[in-house]
Amino acid sequence: MTNRHAAQPRGARMDRRHFLRGVGAATAGLAAATALSGCGTGTSRAAAGSGGKGSKTLVVRNSGGSYGDANQQAIYEPFTKETGIQVKVVNIQYAQMLAQIKQGRPEFDVIDDSMADFVLFHKEGATEELDHDRLKNFKNAGIAENLVTTNAVGKNYWASVMAYRTDAFGGKKPSSWADFWDTKAFPGNRALQALDADLPELEFALLADGVPLDKLYPLDVDRAFKVLGEIKSHVRKFWDTGALPGVLLGRKEVDASSVWHGRLDALIKGGAPLAYGWNGARRQSNALGIPKGAANLDAAYRLIDFSLRPEVQAAYAELYPMAPSVPAAYKKLKPATAENLASSPAHLKNGFDLDVEWWIKNQDAVSKRWQEWTHA
CATH class of the missing domain: 3.40.190.10 (Periplasmic binding protein-like II)
Known part of the structure; x- marks a missing residue:
C-alpha cells in the first residue's frame, strides 16, 4: 500500500478513499455501471457543453470504484432520465481539485467527498456557500445538524x-x-x-x-x-x-x-x-457541494437536490453499504438492508460521529505520538 499521507493536505485522508474503492463483493453486479465513472473519463469543459445555465452536461467528482458505480446506477442515470442532463465523472483527489478551483477553471460542477475535505475547502474559500432555498428536498429531509455546513450537505455515512x-x-x-x-x-x-x-x-x-x-x-x-x-x-x-x-x-x-x-x-x-x-x-460522512467557479450552477443544485430524495437515498443504500443521511429513506429500504446500516435508528443511538474539526486540528500531533507509541 502506498503512503498517501505525504501527498495530501492535513486531514484529507479522513475520507477513506481506499474503502470507497474496494468494498468488494458487497457491490457485485455493479460493474456494468462503470461506463462513465472510471478514472479519467470526465470530458473537457468544452466537450461537456459547459455553456453555463443552458448546458446539458454536468461533471461530478467522486472517488470512483464501486462507490462510483453505485452513484452511477442509483443517482446519475435516474437523474439523466428525469432531467435530460448528462452526467460525466472525474475521480481526481483533493489537491488537484483545489488547484483547479484556485486557477478558476474547475473541470467539475459538483463535489462528492468527505465532510472532512469540505471543512478544508471552506478554510480555503474554494466552495460555494450553498443556498438551501434552492434545495426543495432539503427543507424537510431531517438531515442531522452536524451533516449540514455552509458549503456542504451530508449525503451518506460510513462507520x-x-x-x-x-x-x-x-x-x-x-x-x-x-x-x-x-x-x-x-x-x-x-x-x-x-x-x-x-x-x-x-x-x-x-x-x-x-x-x-x-x-x-x-x-x-x-x-x-x-x-x-x-x-x-x-x-x-x-x-x-x-x-x-x-x-x-x-x-x-x-x-x-x-x-x-x-x-x-x-x-x-x-x-x-x-x-x-x-x-x-x-x-464519518460524505457530502455534496459546489466548487467556486462551477460552470453549471443550476444543474449542480438540481443533482444535489435529486440526491436527497428518500427514494434515491434508499436505492443507493440497497446497492452499497453506506447509510442514508435522510431518515425517511429507511421507510423505503428492505428490513435486512436497513438493520445493517450506520444511520439506522438503533445504530445512531449506539454510535457517534467523528469530530472532524477536532481531528483536523490535532491529527498531526496524534499521528506523531501514534508512530512513537507503536515503535516503543
Whole structure:
C-alpha cells in the first residue's frame, strides 16, 4: 500500500478513499455501471457543453470504484432520465481539485467527498456557500445538524465498527469496546487500525475505559494511549488495508478486530462465522457541494437536490453499504438492508460521529505520538 499521507493536505485522508474503492463483493453486479465513472473519463469543459445555465452536461467528482458505480446506477442515470442532463465523472483527489478551483477553471460542477475535505475547502474559500432555498428536498429531509455546513450537505455515512468470530469466546458475544479490551473474559488475539489506513482509533480506547459517547470530545489523548497500552500485547496486527481484518479473522489469526463496516459483508453472506458489533461505532460522512467557479450552477443544485430524495437515498443504500443521511429513506429500504446500516435508528443511538474539526486540528500531533507509541 502506498503512503498517501505525504501527498495530501492535513486531514484529507479522513475520507477513506481506499474503502470507497474496494468494498468488494458487497457491490457485485455493479460493474456494468462503470461506463462513465472510471478514472479519467470526465470530458473537457468544452466537450461537456459547459455553456453555463443552458448546458446539458454536468461533471461530478467522486472517488470512483464501486462507490462510483453505485452513484452511477442509483443517482446519475435516474437523474439523466428525469432531467435530460448528462452526467460525466472525474475521480481526481483533493489537491488537484483545489488547484483547479484556485486557477478558476474547475473541470467539475459538483463535489462528492468527505465532510472532512469540505471543512478544508471552506478554510480555503474554494466552495460555494450553498443556498438551501434552492434545495426543495432539503427543507424537510431531517438531515442531522452536524451533516449540514455552509458549503456542504451530508449525503451518506460510513462507520468503523467491531467485528469478531462467532465461534470464538465459548459462544459469548462481545458487545462493547470494553469487551474487546477484556482479554480475560474474551481471550484471543486482536487487530486494530494502523495510521496508514485512517485516523487512529483513540475513541474506541476511551469507550473501553468508560467514557460516555457524548463525552468523547475533546479526546483525552493521554488517557487513550494509556488504555491502548493495556491491550497492545494482544494486538496481533495493526491493519493498513480495508481487506486485512477479514483475512485475519478468516484465518483465525485474530478473534476480534476493528473493521470498516461493509468489508465483511461478502464473507458473512458466504457463511463465514463473523459478525459486526455496532455499539460504539465511529461514523464519518460524505457530502455534496459546489466548487467556486462551477460552470453549471443550476444543474449542480438540481443533482444535489435529486440526491436527497428518500427514494434515491434508499436505492443507493440497497446497492452499497453506506447509510442514508435522510431518515425517511429507511421507510423505503428492505428490513435486512436497513438493520445493517450506520444511520439506522438503533445504530445512531449506539454510535457517534467523528469530530472532524477536532481531528483536523490535532491529527498531526496524534499521528506523531501514534508512530512513537507503536515503535516503543
